[in-house]
Amino acid sequence: MFCLSELEDTVRVPPDFLKLPLEVAIKKVLQKLFLDKVLSIGLCVSIYDIKSAKGGFVLPGDGAPTYKVVFIIVVFRPFVGEVIAARFKESDSNGLRLTLGFFEDIYVPAPLIPRPNRCEPDPYNRNQMRWVWIFEEQEYIIDDSYQINFRVENISYPPVPTERGEEDAKLFAPMVITGTIDDDGLGPVSWWEGCSERNNEDDDT
Amino acid sequence: MIVKANAGTVTNFEVLDLLNSKGASKDTTRVMGLKDKVSSSEYKVYDYLMETAASTQTRESVTKFSDKCKDFKLVKAEILNIINLRPSSDVELTPIIEKPDEREIDTEGILELVQQLLPPLPTLESEQEETENAEQEETAV
Numbered sequence: 467m468f469c470l471s472e473l474e475d476t477v478r479v480p481p482d483f484l485k486l487p488l489e490v491a492i493k494k495v496l497q498k499l500f501l502d503k504v505l506s507i508g509l510c511v512s513i514y515d516i517k518s519a520k521g522g523f524v525l526p527g528d529g530a531p532t533y534k535v536v537f538i539i540v541v542f543r544p545f546v547g548e549v550i551a552a553r554f555k556e557s558d559s560n561g562l563r564l565t566l567g568f569f570e571d572i573y574v575p576a577p578l579i580p581r582p583n584r585c586e587p588d589p590y591n592r593n594q595m596r597w598v599w600i601f602e603e604q605e606y607i608i609d610d611s612y613q614i615n616f617r618v619e620n621i622s623y624p625p626v627p628t629e630r631g632e633e634d635a636k637l638f639a640p641m642v643i644t645g646t647i648d649d650d651g652l653g654p655v656s657w658w659e660g661c662s663e664r665n666n667e668d669d670d671t
Numbered sequence: 672m673i674v675k676a677n678a679g680t681v682t683n684f685e686v687l688d689l690l691n692s693k694g695a696s697k698d699t700t701r702v703m704g705l706k707d708k709v710s711s712s713e714y715k716v717y718d719y720l721m722e723t724a725a726s727t728q729t730r731e732s733v734t735k736f737s738d739k740c741k742d743f744k745l746v747k748a749e750i751l752n753i754i755n756l757r758p759s760s761d762v763e764l765t766p767i768i769e770k771p772d773e774r775e776i777d778t779e780g781i782l783e784l785v786q787q788l789l790p791p792l793p794t795l796e797s798e799q800e801e802t803e804n805a806e807q808e809e810t811a812v
Contacts, residue, residue: 471676501713511716615756651762651763
């Protein structure tokens with residue numbers, strides 16, 4: 467789910483960083499600029515390495531040197547079809563929301579939850595809806611007791627909203643992953659523990 | 672400016688290794704700014720990865736496994752998925768491998784190879800302990 471990307475950028479190193487070795491100073495500035503930010507290529511997770519740093523010229527009117535830096539970052543960008551282990555975060559009538567801790571905008575919309583299913587108000591949490599899968603007269607609840615494996619269906623980067631929506635609009639998510647749990651081996655891991663025989667029955671789905 | 676959007680995919684293990692080399696495992700108090708080498712968002716990634724198969728893997732086992740996978744006609748994406756998830760049963764392999772019968776893929780053989788070469792997943796008990804500790808520490812931060 468991670469990959470390396472090479473970027474080039476013009477980096478201004480504030481004067482108070484200059485007591486540090488150059489590489490450390492540049493890394494610190496890059497971390498502030500890129501870490502935990504979503505770029506067009508995905509979510510930047512870590513600075514991997516600096517390939518080169520040139521320049522160091524001080525522009526007129528500025529007290530800080532500017533470098534042209536070529537560097538490599540670790541990016542979180544799953545590919546479509548990748549199976550990822552996540553945890554349940556919350557659910558509502560539209561579907562489920564899963565989280566990886568460092569990334570929380572994973573949605574499994576209702577059509578991608580195995581059918582037949584039903585959605586009912588959660589008895590433990592008034593604000594939530596709970597999804598239950600019904601298979602062979604057994605009910606399987608989807609909640610936070612187990613790790614949930616899902617497969618990536620789509621990744622989208624909604625454009626930054628320019629106008630303020632309604633007062634209670636959800637926080638803007640610059641990167642949204644849509645996943646599915648509607649296949650053998652997906653969904654809460656407890657569903658599949660010790661059931662390789664059942665797999666043969668499901669082969670015609 | 673992006674020079675190369677994809678300079679290589681990395682397994683979860685390699686990212687965990689990178690974070691460890693920056694000192695993520697050593698700074699147990701996680702006081703921000705003290706070491707300043709691992710940021711809080713990197714710690715979130717570290718915590719996630721420690722709960723997955725990557726936390727028990729070694730560079731040697733991962734490299735050996737990818738080499739041997741070449742005998743099984745898998746594509747790179749499938750090998751990556753298997754290393755990251757460490758499936759232990761046939762049903763866990765199902766969402767990872769597309770049309771195994773048409774491609775005549777030896778899923779039994781792959782599972783055996785996983786058992787042999789890739790270390791088992793971290794146990795649930797230690798997982799719970801770690802998440803509890805991490806949660807306590809994160810609220811302190």
